[in-house]
Amino acid sequence: MSTMDKSYMESTYFKEINSSFKAGGISNTAIEAQINPFELSEEQIRKKIYETHACSDDSFDADSLFIIVANILKRSCQIVDEVIQEDIKVGLDNIVEINNPKSGFNVPMCILKKIGCELLSCKAPVAEMAHETTLAIFEKLRYYSWEAKAVLTLAAFAKEFGDLLHLVQLDQTNNHDQLTKSLALLKGSCILPNTPEFRHKRKIVVGELNNLIKATLKVMETIFELQKLSVYGPHSIAELPIALNSYWVVITVIACANKVTILTSEHDSPHDLSPYDTKIHNILSILSAQLAQFRLMKEEEYHYYKLLKLSKTSDEVMEFLKLLFFSQDSHHFHLIDGSNNYQSVRLRRKLSLEKDIEVSRCQRPQDPNEETLLPRVARLFVRVSRPSHLPSRPGFSPISSTFSRGPWSPSNSPVSSSFSLKLLTRLLYLFALVVEINVLKKKKALLVIFRPDMLESDINILRRIYCEKIKKYNTEKEYAIVWVPIIDETFSYEHRTIKYEYKSWLRSKEIQWYSVSKLVSHKAGLRFLREEWNFETNPVAVVLNVARGIVENKNAMHTIRLWGLDAFPFDHETERRIFSEMNWLYTFFADFPHQYGKLTNWVKKEKYVIFHGGMDKEWTEEIDEKISFMSKDLNIKIKRFNIEERVEVKNKFWGGIDSLMLTKFHKEEYYFAKQQVKRLSSYKHTQGWFALNKGPTTVVVGSRATFSKAVAEFDMWKVSVRQRTFEVAFKEYHEKLCKSLNSTHELSSIACCSSMRATTIQKSFGNCCTIESVLTATGEYPEKISCPVCDQVMEITVTYKCNHTSKDDFHC
Structure with missing residues (x-):
């Protein structure tokens, strides 16, 4: 027991009520044996109070009762402040705002009277007795929620405290009303403002009591507001110790009631409220921080749904971009123009x-x-x-x-x-x-959303798109690239420093297109990018037709990586056309025998399939080993399809290639397929070739030599597979190899031509490759053909070959 409580037990007031305790079987020793809640752990208090709690009845309208309680206590505390300041006023300017409960709400008077009996029973005002009284009140309110228990106790106190302060106000403003004077005498309210003791001693004590009542009311207000905002963070609200907070509200109310009893008596007895004040203010501090967080969540939720709404309204696209790129309180909406x-x-x-x-x-x-x-x-x-x-x-x-x-x-x-x-x-x-x-208003914008650790290879692709597709053809009025770097809580400290040195970092990247003026970091924008545009860690390229207010492609990044400049401007129409064109190889197998149904199954499941063939029988075993090696290392499944297994398959395959050379060769819109078909045609009589498909789409065609070299240098490109997918990483490295080998004339020694005779010529003159029988539908030769490997114009030659073969296998 504290020193203050012991001094209280020696006071006159305690001696007066001690006889009633003894009559009830309560001795001083019994009080000392009670539990002091300030010496208990949270777990011990929780265990005690849960013994008094049953399933909650949520039908009770605690909100409406709290509105009534708040109206009473706020005005009562205002009256106390006026008494302390000796400035009693009844003007309308001094009256606190009054809120109204729901219509039809009935105050549970019987319950309030039962609680009032516990509050006003003149028990010893010590922490041990307050704890026992709290448990007794909880027992009476067993079937109410924790918030309702606290509000009902606060209501029983407000009923008495408000009545007392109302009489104080009436006594000050209406000295001739005998009823008011008589009631004030019975309530003890006349002692508060008039006695010299109040002016000299009790003024500070009453102020401390008033502040504690205000803080307790504020705790309850915060709890109710947190409940209303819990929809924006349900997991966090569940973590709040509502039961413990209600316990401390109730025990503090009991302490305040005891203090009021002492102040309205003629005896000045000590009753220290500072432990309760400290506890309540600690709780209030924690709840206020939680409330600020929930309010922020509410703002972010509003911000997010506003983004969602604007994104679906075509004529509000500029407002959508402002809200997405900048925080809600921004006043300046600028982009950095890297082209200047x-x-x-x-x-x-x-x-x-x-x-x-x-x-x-x-x-x-x-x-x-x-x-x-x-x-x-x-x-x-x-x-x-x-x-x-x-x-x-x-x-x-x-x-x-x-x-x-x-x-x-x-x-x-x-x-x-x-x-x-x-x-x-x-x-x-x-x-x-x-x-x-607003410079974007009439353009088709490619919004590149990425984290600051974006790969340099992706940045290089964007540079080529800007320089060779936008700047070169003076299409800045029609197209734009906008860099939208984002940063969130998952970033390391090193990356977070970019937020404060953003413009310096931006300059280091030598960006020539538009960029947002600040890193996008507000949570509503990040949530929209994740949930609506599926942004996670890899870059996302959104094609937004700002002029029409339409998203034409939610993520063109894969297409950009796979097809580069050829897929510009990366909208759905262009993307569908490209992938449709690149399905040419799979169409050869549409009417193959039934045993090739497995290929259809692979295609439907978007499996990786490598078609292969060639004059050298050992190539089949060699490519099988290399495919198995890559599959195991990357933990992916790559199927293989050997064209040479059956004669009918081989004949139909190359017959299909010849047909494509006639039909697709002269249509500019089929550029991608044309290049692949030409390249594959040049490998018809080589030692080995391959074609990589992802589902029905042919990604890349190459020779035995380039495939072998790519696998031999596997460690140099496999690190980018996780970020850029296998087909993108392989195609990118393979094409680099083709250009590198061609520039050093290595292709001349690896048989990248169409016939053995051409191989000999190629070794002598360093040619890339040879294509046979390029006739148009009218039987004419085209005026010029570009090489499918190096893109240079190919030389036209005419070769005559005898097909006669003697019985002894002699070739002319």
Whole structure:
């Protein structure tokens, strides 16, 4: 038992009520033997209170009762504040806002009276007795929820406390009302404001009691608000110790009731509320932090559903992009235009020629930002970056024109006369090359959403797309690439530093297209990208027709990696056409014998299938070993299909190739298939060849030599399989090999030609490959054919070959 409780037991007030305890069989020794809740662990308290709890009846409207309780206690506490300040007012300006409960709500008067009996039974105001009283109240409220137990106890207290303070107010404002005076005497309210003891001693104590009541009410308000917001974080609300919080609310209410009893008596007895005050404020601090988190969740939820709604409204596409790229409280919606890097250099040169600028250390915050630095350099930018120095571009926002108007203009913002040249150079980098996001309004945009650890090979593909498909053909008014780097809580510390050095990091990548001005990190945007556009860790390329407000492809990244520039502009129509064209090889087997039904099954399941053939019988065993090696190492299944197994299959296959050479050869829209067919045709009489399919789609065609070399250098490209898929990684490395071997004339020694005679010629002259019988449907030869390996125009030659064979196998 605390020293304060012992001093209380020696007081006059305790002696007066001690006789009633003894009459009830309670002795001083018994009180000392009671449990002090401040000495118990949370688990011990939880065990005690759960013994008094049964299944909750959720039908009770605790919300409506709490509205009534809050109305009473808020006004009562306001009256106490006015009494302490000796400033009793009844004006409307001083009345707290009153809320109304649901219509038809009935106050459970009998329950409140039972609780009131426990609260007002003049028990010893010690922590041990308060604990016992709390358990007794919980026993009476066994079938109520934990929140309802706390609200009902608070309501029983509010009923008495509000009545008491109401009489205090009436007694102060209506001195001639005998009924009020008589009731005040019975309630003890007349002792509070009038006695000298109150003015000198009890004023501080009453203030402390009032603050504790306010804090307890605030705890209950927070609990109820958390329950309403629990839909935005159901797992977190379940983790809150609601039962323990209700216990401490009830025991604190009991302590407050005891304090009121002491204050309205004629005896000044000690009763320390500080342990309860500390506990309640600790709980309030935890709940407030949780509430702030739930409010943020609510805002994020609203933000997310707003994004969802805007994404489905075609005429709101610009608002959608603003909300996706920037936080909800952003006021500036700019993109960084990487295509104008030369302008930044020009402005910095202009700056270096300004002789009248004093170069010195600038007094500035350690972490400068746009809002604090822009006004300070406004005048300088107006002087060194005139609109005439910058190109006229739709949506382009030169710094000088930005600063010459609005709150950042020189007339509105005083600029320091002392600048740091280094700082100004940095600001030119940061702000000289921005455009309004509306520059995308009439374009088809490729939104490349990625994490900062994006592969350099993917960035190189984007560079080629921009340079060779957009810039080269002056289609900037129709197409745009927008970089959208994101960062979330899964990133390492090293990656998170990019968030604060974003523009420097961006410059290091030498990006020539548009980029968002900040890393996208707000949770609503990240949730949308994950749930709607299936972004996880690998980059996603979304084709958004901004002019029409339509998403034309939710992820073109695989197509970009697989087909590169040839699939531009990567919308669904182009993608379907490409994959349709690349199904040419599988169509040969449509009417094959029934035993080849396994191929159809592989195709339906999107399996990897390698078709192969060749003049050398050993190639079959060799490619089987190499396929098994890759399959085992990558833990993927690769099926193989040998064209040479059956004569009818072989004849039908090459007959199909000849037919394709006649039909697809002269149609520009079939460029991808044409190149593959030409390449495969050139391998007809070689020692070995292969064709890799993913399902029905032919990904790459190559020779025995290139396949063997790719497998031999397997360790050099297998690391990218996880991020870029097997077919993309293999195709990319294989095509590099083809170009490399061709440039060094290695192909001349690995039989990449169409006949043995051509092989000899090839060794002599270093040719890439030879294609036979390229006749059109009218029986004519095409004027020119490009090589399927190196893309150079092929030379036309005519070769005559005797097909006569004698009985002794002599060849002419």
